[in-house]
Amino acid sequence: MVKTKQRPVNLDLQTIRFPITAIASILHRVSGVITFFALAILLGLLAESLQSAEGFANVQSIMDNFLVKLIIWASLSALMYHIVGGIRHLIMDMGYWEELDSASSSAKISFIITAVLAVLMGVIVW
Template sequence: MSKPVKERKSRPVNLDLQTISFPITAIASILHRVTGVITFVAVGILLWLLSLSLSSPLGFKEAADIVDGWFFTFILWGILTALAYHIVGGIRHLLMDLGYFEELDTGAKSAKVSFAITAALSLLAGILVW
């Protein structure tokens, strides 16, 4: 008697992330998580800078020199943009928890609207910082 041959399940296996096409709702959700991490790290950096500025007059001068640089201005713009997207995405998620924008088409539209609002807020943050 021969043993029965196991049939292999033919299912697609794709481990190359560059070839996977994510829907816009997935991109919005992933960006919301990433901006949350960026905001968490930024709080530490900004608290360190506040601590330095309050330590002494010399510390205040050092903090002022750091803030006056072009690189820190760019970092601050990035922090404000990440915070803006995280807030907008958080409001979007709260609305979805209330039962709005749960279908695929309305979810995609709300993701596009959140990207547009964030772009406008990012532009305003750039004007404010520079």
């Protein structure tokens, strides 16, 4: 008689719901990675614009492209989230907002603040 191995199913990925604090923490890390790579692009554009008048005109013409504006806006929005999330984490490191209720509230507030700042970045970019 062949005995089949019944493997336990402990993890159903379709039913997992992360708490908002975990989502905020994961997004903080992702925004840090996005900001790191965006910094290289932004520094490249800055270097090009500072080399000469032609370089500045070249960067100006690049910035007229909708896709470039979208990338700049996304990069600035990621930076804003990373700053807001970083301040939230610093406050938590000082011993505040460590309870589940206050941590959830601070995560929601950081999302709202980031949304307002992202709209502001959109107004600045466009």
